Every structure is written in C-alpha cells, then in structure tokens.
Amino acid sequence: MLLRKWASIQDAVSYAELSNAIRQGKISKGQVEQWRNEYSLFMAMNYGPYVGQSVANAATAKMARYGGILHDPMYKAIDRYISRRGRFLVKELTTSQRDAMNSIVRMAAFTDNMTIEELAYAVGPCIGLTERQARAAFDFYRQRHADYYNIYIDSGMGVDLSSSKAAEKALTSQAGYKAKLHKERAYNIASNELAYAYNNGIEEVVRECIIEGKLPGGTRRKWFTSRDERVCKKCGSLDGVIVGMNEKFPGDIDMPPAHNRCRCALDYIYD
16 A cells, blocks of 8 residues: 555656755655645555554454453544554654655755756655665666666767666666665555554553453553564563553563564553
C-alpha cells in the first residue's frame, strides 16, 4: 500500500516544481502541505482499517486467555490508539520526506555537471525514502551519470548529447536501486507499525480489564523475545524482565518494538 502511495505522490509532483525546488534549494511549503494531506488520506483509508483488524484479532486471542471477550469499550480503546498513532505517522512521514527531499535538492543545487532538468528527474524517484536512503539514491544516480557520460564522451559523442544519453541510462540504473530502497523502507514501516499496534492495542485492552476488575491491579508486564539466533543483544538483555504497568523497561523503553524489525512482544502476569 505504501509503495503505491509513494508512486502516486511521485506522479503528482511535476518536474517543473522539482526544478524550481533545486533552484531555490528547498521544497516549497505548499508541496509539504500537499504531502501531509496525501498521507492523512492514506491513514484514513488504509492504515486504520488494516491495523484495527489486526489488533482486534490479537486482542481477541489475548482476552480468550483471560476468560473474557472483546467488547465495545475495548474496541474504543484500540480506536483511540490507532487515531493517535495515525496522527503521529502523518507527521513523521511528512517531516521525514520533507527533510530527505530538502537534503537532496541542496545536493542537486551544488551539482554542476548536470542540467536542472536532469537533476529534477533524478530527485523525483527519491520521494518516500528516508534522508539516508534518498542521499544514497541520488549519489547512485550521479555516479552512474558520470560513468555513462565519460563512456559517451570517449566514444566521440558531443557534450550535450552525451549528458542527455547519460541521464537516460542513469535513470534506468537508478530505478532498480530505488525500488529496492522503497521496498526496504515500506517493509520497515509495515513491520514496525504492526508491532506498535499489536503491543499498544493489547495494552489498551489489558488496562481496560484492570479498570473493570477483570484483571488485578497488580498486573505486571513481561518482555519476551522469539529466543532464536536473530535476537539482538539489546532485546536479549530484556528477555524475561518484568516491570509494573506504569514502569518502563531498562534503557527507558516502554514496550516493543525496540528497533526496526523487532519481533519482541509483551506478556501480562499477575499473582
């Protein structure tokens, strides 16, 4: 879903706008606001329903363990979390995209061996990437452009035609690299958000159970890992650690995920 959204945002940005951004050295406020609106619509139509169902399924299984069922106040608690997280994600995605694009348009502004139009075509595909990824994708394009340009010049082709042909070849090369980065970014966001939603959604349900007296007030949280060779040192040190409902785990960590692609979860114990 995110890959399609980034593709649609890329298609919506004109190369005239990107060329102007390169000349000015930054993305316009109007463009940033447009991205914010795009992500808000995405959250309303895709994120909420998808994550809400996933969390409800997980919470239903957890409630069955405690001998109860998921009811309206618990659904409302889950909805409140999804709404809060959705607003955070809109801000996070918009801000990271703005920072990433501003970073590479500044890089483009100091690139003197390509035209503004060629640079705009290279900047566009970086929409949706983190700042680190966007810089890597743009550097990839610049290096490929330089390599192809030298090949064409050495073959006796004129300067203008060499630059134009090099831009075409560099864009083709960049497309595969960019696709890999976008998939990596989308996977990280998807896996992290499901982990956030799973753990936060269930915690909302557990807290509701405590309020209703279905679980004791002394209920505590226990961190557990998947206990395999892929568990990192950070999470390994937290495995089995128990804290109160309003306490944080060592390292000032509230709950999983502790990092990108974290597979940890919480259990709730009581005497």
